[in-house]
Amino acid sequence: MPDNITVPALYxxxxxxxxxxxxxxxxxxxxxxxxxxxxxxxxxxxxxxxxNYDAIIKKDSPAVAEAVREVAALDRGGR
Numbered sequence: 001m002p003d004n005i006t007v008p009a010l011y012x013x014x015x016x017x018x019x020x021x022x023x024x025x026x027x028x029x030x031x032x033x034x035x036x037x038x039x040x041x042x043x044x045x046x047x048x049x050x051x052n053y054d055a056i057i058k059k060d061s062p063a064v065a066e067a068v069r070e071v072a073a074l075d076r077g078g079r
Contacts, residue, residue: 002036002043008074009043010067012060016052046070 002009013033018026037043046067051059 003040005040005042007042008071010046010070011043012046012056012063012067013048014051014053014056014060015048016050016055018053 011033013030015030033045037045047063049056049060049063057064
């Protein structure tokens with residue numbers, strides 16, 4: 001459950017459709033992200049990318065790498 005996350009977590013959100021999704025399922029999930037980040041200060045959205053979740057590493061690896069660097073910088077900063 002995301003509400004129980006106790007360490008910094010950055011999400012790279014895909015905006016494309018996902019294989020196997022039905023209807024507006026992905027958009028409903030994305031719409032819930034604001035509430036999730038509001039409830040838990042440890043969770044942040046790093047960026048939103050154009051690819052879908054199946055291709056996010058292949059097509060948007062720089063965005064994922066940047067999110068990893070952001071979390072690593074928090075650790076070095078002694079949060």
